[in-house]
Amino acid sequence: MRPSHGVLLVVCLFAVVAMFLMARSAMAHAILLESSPSINSTVAGPDIPIKLRFNVRIDATRSRLTLVKPDASTQSLAITKEGPADALASQAQGLPPGQYRIRWQVLASDGHITRGEIPFQVTQP
């Protein structure tokens, strides 16, 4: 009995094509569960504590927080070293009133990156 190479080839072809097609759907899975400031909230300035909580453990040393100011300039925010495994914490200081956005990017343990933005408004203290 000789093996049917043709059929094996068809099955392998199926696997490769299916893999190509299936790959589209696979995305990262670290999602933002809650944040402070929360999305579209108003907070009193000028110093704003920042905390983001995710659904899974994240690699804090390889994650990033950026503050987008009202004039569209950006400032990197230092991430606090100690904290829960599923959270990122930082502090934005001396913010005058205006519309701001926190851009976050986290690395999950599987190497997938997730991003998002938290728009918020700063008012006078």
Place this chain on the structure above:
Amino acid sequence: MARLLQIFSFLSVLLRGGTLSFESLTIGGIVFLNFVARSANPQSEAINQICLRWIRRAAVALAVTQLAYILASTLILMQSADMNLADVSGANFVLAGVLAAASALTIAALAGARSSKSYPIMLFPAFLILLSSVMTSHAMARLEYRFPLAVVTALHQGATATWLGGLFYLLIAIPRCPDNRFARQLVARFSKFALISVAVLAAAGFTLGFAYLGSLDAIYGTSYGVMVATKAVLFGTLLVLGALNFQIARSPSGGAVIASLKRFGEAEIGIGITVILTAASLTSLPPAVDLRTDRVSTRQIVARLAPQLPRLASPSIEDLPRDIYAAEVKAFDAGALSSASFVPGHAGTRPNTPAEKSWSEYNHHWAGLIVLSIGLLAFLAQTKHFPWARNWPLLFLGLSLFLLLRSDPETWPLGPNGFWITLQDPEVLLHRIFSLLVIALAIFEWRVQTGRVATERARLIFPTLVAVASALLLTHSHSLGNIKEEVLAELSHAPLAVLGIVAGWSRWLELRLPSENKVRDRMARLWPTCLLLIGLLLLNYREM
């Protein structure tokens, strides 16, 4: 930059699917070699050698895809997070990937040595591959019950590899058996392993489902739940095939028995790969237990699925957004995207306008009419009283033209965006590939049905493409949030995908099973029935 990240992101998830498949083939092969082939008969040298050859190929492919995956993900991270190589190198996914690649290369070297002493040694690097896979799973990322979930995940993946990976080795081993008695001995031994693996797989799957779904309403109310349910249904299909195999293996001996076992095995591998890839897609979705808001209710599902007359009049193309890319950017800037979290290159989902929804419903309803007609004609063709009905595959050409013209109205030939953008947008590219697949399917199957070609390979094109196209339906992009419209769309696409997969593999079995096997006649009636049901479901597809 966004386009570059999108390509890298696409590439990295493509490689993720590859690593899972090759992992199953490598681990399954080593288990088969150690516990099935060797124990069946010490003289089965030809079988050992072919197993070693395929283990080596799978291990090399695994090492290559793992290293390419690390490279793609590292590049994404360096580009998007402004890190250097040293920063990225200590990341968990890099460590896990290097461990898997090194273990795979060790297996390739041991398999290349072809010494029987190395067979049991290969079990150790196989275990390390499993460990590396668990390191990047949902289980390790959880905050609670991390260790027990990791053990259950390892059992789930190990059992999958033993069963589906091992099945591949059984199929390549059977033709090399010196006689039928030996082949049946091999099958009987593998069946025992398969049974244990299936039991472990089901128990572990149930435990993981319980942990990650959290409640019954998550099964129909979230994208994750819908995908888990689809995977469970496909697993049920595999169990039916496995049971048929088990029954045949215990029936009186004969040449047709071995032939039947091989044919069922082919279908099991095909559906098994689809299940593995559905699982790969699942690992990238947030578990349902993490998304407790915005779930779809049973009332909303009933309202959406209630039968209505099909929409056979299309809205004008003028009513559609002229440039969806610009609309997406505008929605992003205005903060109107539906998802709070997204991956680089995927900026969330813009809600469709009513005109876009009507356009899509019209497309689905006409496609439903065509598929329904195909199913009816395929039934008529089987009766032999209507020879003209054998031309049914030509109806697929109409479906292809329809897809090409209407699936992406913003691009060539209807929209303002030129042909080349087709190659840049994965969504449009997939639709175009799908159109080409449908043309290929129409031509090949028409030639087969009308007797213009009779080779086995050409006859298998139709079932293969139907199975691939149906697997494609499970890939409709998921958002990282619970978006009701997407969950409802997935609820209607998942049954279509399952029916398509069953149609493809039942036609495959009709063509491949020996004529003595009575299941063949049932398979001949099953696939046109599936096509009829697909047509009916498409006719009732709605987006609002």
